[in-house]
Amino acid sequence: MSNPELLQITQNLKKVFYSNKTRKLDWRFSQLKALKKLITENKDEITAAVKKDLGKHEFEIHQSEIVLIQTECEEAISHLESWNKSEKVYTPIHCKPASSYILREPLGVVLIMSPWNYPVNLALTPLIGAIAGGNCALLKLSRHSRNVGELLYKLLNQYMDVECFSFDWEGGREYISDLLTFKWDHIFFTGSVDVGRIVYQAAAKFLTPVTLELGGKNPCIVDKDVDIKLAAKRIMWGKCWNAGQTCIGLDYLLVHKSILDPFIEECKLVLKEFYGDDIKQSNSYARIISKDAVNRLQKLLAMGKVVVGGDVDVETRYISPTIIIEPDLESKLMKDEIFGPVLPIVTWENVDEVIQFIRERPHALTLYLFSKDQNIQDKILENTQSGSVMLNDVLLHFTNSHLPFGGVGDSGIGSYHGKLTYDTFTHPRALMQSTTKKFLDLPLRYPPYTPFANNIAGKFLSSGW
Known part of the structure; x- marks a missing residue:
């Protein structure tokens, strides 16, 4: 833990996450709407910053850096309640009268590392998923797209709930190395294959799940x-x-x-x-x-x-x-x-x-x-x-x-966009709720075991009912 400032940031984010603030749907909706507002109200500034960094025509900037982000925000806002609903699933006969569900749980405090080539889209699309999933996040923007990084840093701190997020655009190789010494609940990295390997190796130390959006020779x-x-x-x-x-x-x-x-x-x-x-x-x-x-x-x-x-x-x-x-x-x-x-x-x-x-x-x-x-x-x-x-x-x-x-293989691990971005930043938690009524508690599952109990239990388990 060589960076005390980062240590404090991660501790603060973890503390906020454990307060359950980000789990609430009202908070998620408010942050998704704030992010959409950020884009809508500042699209001219964003366009100018991307143009300075990459010299792109307004058409390319508008389609890839503005419209797609607005669309992702709108989709998350429109479907968040249905995405987040508990899903009731089949309960086999040997478990009845229990009920079985799949809950969508936030992962915790996540790290998002974005590149310079689409400096708005590839930073904010995963952030949308992290928000929709109910997570806290540290978003590391690329310092190579300097004008966009500086602008987004200012706007994100202005529009978003800074108690639940941290943003950086200036940190270089040493800062990124420091980031990777901490235990995150998920790392979402977009960049080169070589750096992706470094991220993967660092994550493996903590068994941290990763999404690696890499490249390769298409x-x-x-x-x-x-x-x-x-x-x-x-x-x-x-x-x-x-x-x-x-x-x-x-x-x-x-x-x-x-x-x-x-x-x-x-x-x-x-x-x-x-x-x-x-x-x-x-x-x-x-x-x-x-x-x-x-x-x-x-x-x-x-x-x-x-x-x-x-x-x-x-x-x-x-x-x-x-x-x-x-x-x-x-x-x-x-x-x-x-x-x-x-x-x-x-x-x-x-x-x-x-x-x-x-x-x-x-x-x-x-x-x-x-x-x-x-x-x-x-x-x-x-x-x-x-x-x-x-x-x-x-x-x-x-x-x-x-x-x-x-990607697959050398071109990456995991996928996103739309609901898949939400899925990336949530965990499908299994829940089975059993009965407390004693007369429904079958004695044959308890010792001392008998051939009869073994035969009946085997039939129940293998029946598929």
């Missing part, structure tokens, strides 16, 4: 039967959204060899349609989060043959949408998550090659497939693993709160 398969124009349009839109800094973004393409050239030409036309002749001057194209990230991405350009883009301006944090063919399969370009607007292409002729290629790599957060062939679709679905799959489009599955969002 493949996008393009079959020969596609509408090339439509596929190129959707793929380039997905790759360029937030300048490729998206955990479910397309990391590399597996394109059928017979359509490689026309596909690349169509991508060039699409980029001109989206951003004009000079992409750098377009206000619809975002910027990279930092100069260090630009330098990292620039090094990847030498690991294959650049056929589209390749323009870099470190000072303005700009990298043009870039397509690379013949990538070095053993290089960082094809080994590490790219997290930028650089798109390598690997060609294929037989779908079995694609399956083998994907199987040889860690499970992706999302797999994309563009194909009209039902047999190809079925074969890919049956022979690959990933957190999610999207057929013939990109990114949009993230916006469906009825779908679980999360």
Whole structure:
């Protein structure tokens, strides 16, 4: 416990939780409404802060950082009472006349650690679930998205019940290391695979459950039967959204060899349609989060043959949408998550090659497939693993709160969105309420045991009644 200030914060949060303040539905409703009000009343300030950090167009900011949060808040407010209701379940005959229930219990004091690439959405969506579940929380915002972090810190302390929450945006590596020395009742982490491993190891020390929303190299398969124009349009839109800094973004393409050239030409036309002749001057194209990230991405350009883009301006944090063919399969370009607007292409002729290629790599957060062939679709679905799959489009599955969002294997543990976020931050507690009437207390369960008692008890237990 090397940080006395953090020790005091965690103790205070635990004390408030044990007061049962956060268990009350009125409190949960008030905090969900406060969070929605925070977004609604400050959307212009939030938009300006995200624009400073990531250079995104207002359209991208509004859809991903404002509307989705408002929608999550509204869904939680609308369904909280039904989500939180005790569920009566079947009681087998050998337990009757008892009654059986599943109660939804808050976990306690939880830690939420959010990233910089969607600095509002990926911080507040899990917080909505923590609130709906009746928990206290410490929310660690990313310091890399400085303008958003500073603004959200101010607004959260202004709108939310600070007795039940703690917020931080300035703490760096040492602060995060200190956070992980404490016992939390749940840790929800969104970020890189490498840091996710550190979080998981720290949590294991206390047997703390975790949700790890990581990333990885998401493949996008393009079959020969596609509408090339439509596929190129959707793929380039997905790759360029937030300048490729998206955990479910397309990391590399597996394109059928017979359509490689026309596909690349169509991508060039699409980029001109989206951003004009000079992409750098377009206000619809975002910027990279930092100069260090630009330098990292620039090094990847030498690991294959650049056929589209390749323009870099470190000072303005700009990298043009870039397509690379013949990538070095053993290089960082094809080994590490790219997290930028650089798109390598690997060609294929037989779908079995694609399956083998994907199987040889860690499970992706999302797999994309563009194909009209039902047999190809079925074969890919049956022979690959990933957190999610999207057929013939990109990114949009993230916006469906009825779908679980999360990874598998190296791409993460657990899932959330909608009710699943509430489920993540609650425990299904089993309750059986038995009778106190003596005449219903069957004597055959008590010693001394007899063959007759054993026979009757066995029949009851195995009957399924």
